[in-house]
Amino acid sequence: xxxxxxxxxxxxxxxxxxxxxxxxxxxxxxxxxxxxxxxxxxxxxxxxxxxxxxxxxxxxxxxxxxxxxxxxxxxxxxxxxxxxxxxxxxxxxxxxxxxxxxxxxxxxxxxxxxxxxxxxxxxxxxxxxxxxxxxxxxxxxxxxxxxxxxxxxxxxxxxxxxxxxxxxxxxxxxxxxxxxxxxxxx
Numbered sequence: 001x002x003x004x005x006x007x008x009x010x011x012x013x014x015x016x017x018x019x020x021x022x023x024x025x026x027x028x029x030x031x032x033x034x035x036x037x038x039x040x041x042x043x044x045x046x047x048x049x050x051x052x053x054x055x056x057x058x059x060x061x062x063x064x065x066x067x068x069x070x071x072x073x074x075x076x077x078x079x080x081x082x083x084x085x086x087x088x089x090x091x092x093x094x095x096x097x098x099x100x101x102x103x104x105x106x107x108x109x110x111x112x113x114x115x116x117x118x119x120x121x122x123x124x125x126x127x128x129x130x131x132x133x134x135x136x137x138x139x140x141x142x143x144x145x146x147x148x149x150x151x152x153x154x155x156x157x158x159x160x161x162x163x164x165x166x167x168x169x170x171x172x173x174x175x176x177x178x179x180x181x182x183x184x185x186x
Contacts, residue, residue: 098180
């Protein structure tokens with residue numbers, strides 16, 4: 001729920017850290033192929049000394065994994081964070097209807113599989129090309145989009161851009177879709 005301001009590339013919303021082993025590449029720009037590339041953020045964005053003794057590799061290049069026991073431990077910890085249980089579903093018919101709408105609206109073309117991401121980057125009308133985020137744990141990851149511009153999922157679907165479906169589906173169907181999305185990965 002934290003949006004980081006003052007970055008050269010603009011505001012960046014903190015994504016969920018659960019299930020990272022299934023959601024590569026990483027970073028909103030999709031320019032990390034491994035969690036250990038966090039070394040670049042520690043050194044660059046956070047002005048730290050990093051966990052690797054010596055120079056780093058390029059992102060998407062030779063791995064950082066295996067270069068530091070501390071970095072490997074950090075990456076292992078983050079990849080293995082215990083996942084929270086989704087909130088109890090109060091209306092299973094609403095979830096089923098929402099999943100049907102999800103499929104009818106072709107959301108699964110990009111938000112694919114159990115992780116809800118195809119690992120590719122798209123321009124969805126939010127000011128650049130960004131990695132497809134997971135749809136899991138949306139119930140606890142507001143705000144949405146790379147820059148946190150959508151406070152709620154309803155805001156995602158009424159905002160300009162690819163995700164705007166208001167007017168294409170009924171308000172009741174929009175509520176069902178949001179209920180389904182909030183149930184993931186249930």
